[in-house]
Amino acid sequence: MNCVESMFHQLPQTADRLTDAATWEQGARHWPSGEQQTLTCCRVIDETHDVKTFEFRTEDGLPVRFEPGQFMTVSADVHGHRLERCYTISSPPTRPYLVSMTVKRVPGGGMSNWLHESMQPGKQLRAYGPSGTFTATVSATPKVLYLSAGSGVTPLMSMTRAGIDLGLDRDIVFVHSARTPADIVFRKELQRLRELSPRLRTYFVCEDIGNEQDWAGPTGRLSLPLLRDWAPDYREREVFTCGPAGYMSAVRTMLAEGGHDPARYHQESFDFSAGVAVEPAQPEHASGQKSFKVTLSRSSKSFSMTDSDTVLSAARRAGVAIPSSCSQGICGTCKTRVLEGTVDMKHQGGIRDREIERGLRLLCCSRPTSDLVLDL
Numbered sequence: 001m002n003c004v005e006s007m008f009h010q011l012p013q014t015a016d017r018l019t020d021a022a023t024w025e026q027g028a029r030h031w032p033s034g035e036q037q038t039l040t041c042c043r044v045i046d047e048t049h050d051v052k053t054f055e056f057r058t059e060d061g062l063p064v065r066f067e068p069g070q071f072m073t074v075s076a077d078v079h080g081h082r083l084e085r086c087y088t089i090s091s092p093p094t095r096p097y098l099v100s101m102t103v104k105r106v107p108g109g110g111m112s113n114w115l116h117e118s119m120q121p122g123k124q125l126r127a128y129g130p131s132g133t134f135t136a137t138v139s140a141t142p143k144v145l146y147l148s149a150g151s152g153v154t155p156l157m158s159m160t161r162a163g164i165d166l167g168l169d170r171d172i173v174f175v176h177s178a179r180t181p182a183d184i185v186f187r188k189e190l191q192r193l194r195e196l197s198p199r200l201r202t203y204f205v206c207e208d209i210g211n212e213q214d215w216a217g218p219t220g221r222l223s224l225p226l227l228r229d230w231a232p233d234y235r236e237r238e239v240f241t242c243g244p245a246g247y248m249s250a251v252r253t254m255l256a257e258g259g260h261d262p263a264r265y266h267q268e269s270f271d272f273s274a275g276v277a278v279e280p281a282q283p284e285h286a287s288g289q290k291s292f293k294v295t296l297s298r299s300s301k302s303f304s305m306t307d308s309d310t311v312l313s314a315a316r317r318a319g320v321a322i323p324s325s326c327s328q329g330i331c332g333t334c335k336t337r338v339l340e341g342t343v344d345m346k347h348q349g350g351i352r353d354r355e356i357e358r359g360l361r362l363l364c365c366s367r368p369t370s371d372l373v374l375d376l
């Protein structure tokens with residue numbers, strides 16, 4: 001079911017409004033998550049002092065189909081090194097001719113600084129197709145609570161823009177936390193969208209007022225009393241959260257204290273340290289470890305590894321390049337078909353059940369339990 005169909009499914013009262021959109025979306029191109037294409041930058045927008053939005057058009061100029069909240073994995077040569085990183089598509093699927101990503105500079109970070117310094121209209125970038133399951137279309141509830149901090153605003157912004165473009169009039173409470181008022185990404189646009197959609201309510205909380213002496217909003221961190229003020233019915237809402245690991249952990253604790261049902265809580269982390277730590281390679285043949293042979297069917301290469309290591313890191317050490325980004329089972333970039341053998345995979349949403357049934361596995365979070373033959 002595609003994005004517009006899912007919304008159609010959830011909110012049948014909007015059927016008339018959606019008929020056109022559903023028909024029109026049939027022309028949008030399915031861009032598989034494992035397929036790369038070249039994107040051409042057509043606009044760069046300064047959002048804050050350290051956040052920029054980059055708008056791209058696709059190679060063939062066709063509209064692209066994706067779910068609001070999904071991300072792309074971009075790939076570029078940065079100072080002689082090939083880097084791959086995931087970025088949420090911050091634009092909504094209702095504007096499918098351009099895909100945007102909104103990137104915050106990370107001090108010392110390779111890709112984010114390269115994009116800020118080098119990406120300009122006319123420049124190109126390779127990207128894998130949209131991926132990810134963090135999307136508001138997973139639930140049929142008409143009442144949602146979006147909680148974001150920093151660049152974690154991007155998936156929630158795509159969901160909000162899509163809902164408003166489709167005229168869904170969803171009941172959305174959107175609470176964004178920022179360091180200072182000057183760091184609030186999409187501040188003006190959220191205020192404008194609130195005027196367009198009376199059932200969208202937006203609130204900002206800043207740790208510090210920074211240079212904005214007349215800041216009238218609250219300072220400090222998001223708390224249960226603030227949430228109760230802004231969304232007294234928060235327990236009835238499906239919650240979608242995105243931000244740094246510390247923020248999301250504090251939000252989960254706050255919601256648990258407030259009696260929110262964890263089954264109605266969805267989150268996405270941009271912060272790899274929040275996920276399962278990638279274990280360093282163990283010395284080969286340490287006691288109790290089993291050794292296996294991994295064969296790549298297309299290149300006829302092979303290497304040995306132990307079950308203490310992930311297939312991805314063992315392949316890297318053996319000099320085999322496998323596309324990857326998050327190394328945490330989130331993004332799906334390393335999805336590969338296992339033709340023979342079995343693995344123990346501990347993913348974090350980067351692969352769907354039906355893909356697992358078709359023999360696909362995420363190599364970054366899979367350890368062998370037998371010899372393997374991979375479709376590589």
Ligand SMILES: Cc1cc2nc3c(=O)[nH]c(=O)nc-3n(C[C@H](O)[C@H](O)[C@H](O)COP(=O)(O)OP(=O)(O)OC[C@H]3O[C@@H](n4cnc5c(N)ncnc54)[C@H](O)[C@@H]3O)c2cc1C
Pocket residue numbers: 071083085086087088089101102103104105106107108109110111112113132151154155268269270271326330331
């Ligand atoms: C699903 C998903 C969606 C995302 N969406 C967005 C988005 O919409 N917007 C956004 O801004 N970001 C997003 N991210 C985060 C993004 O993918 C990158 O992680 C982020 O931009 C940092 O990448 P970088 O290459 O600039 O930093 P990296 O080079 O990966 O560095 C990250 C940090 O590690 C440090 N570091 C790097 N190398 C070393 C080293 N050898 N030793 C010690 N420290 C080191 C750097 O100094 C920096 O602090 C998303 C991530 C995921 C998983």
Ligand code: FES
Pocket residue numbers: 323324325326327328329330331332333334335350362363364365
């Ligand atoms: S590299 Fe992201 S899921 Fe494997």
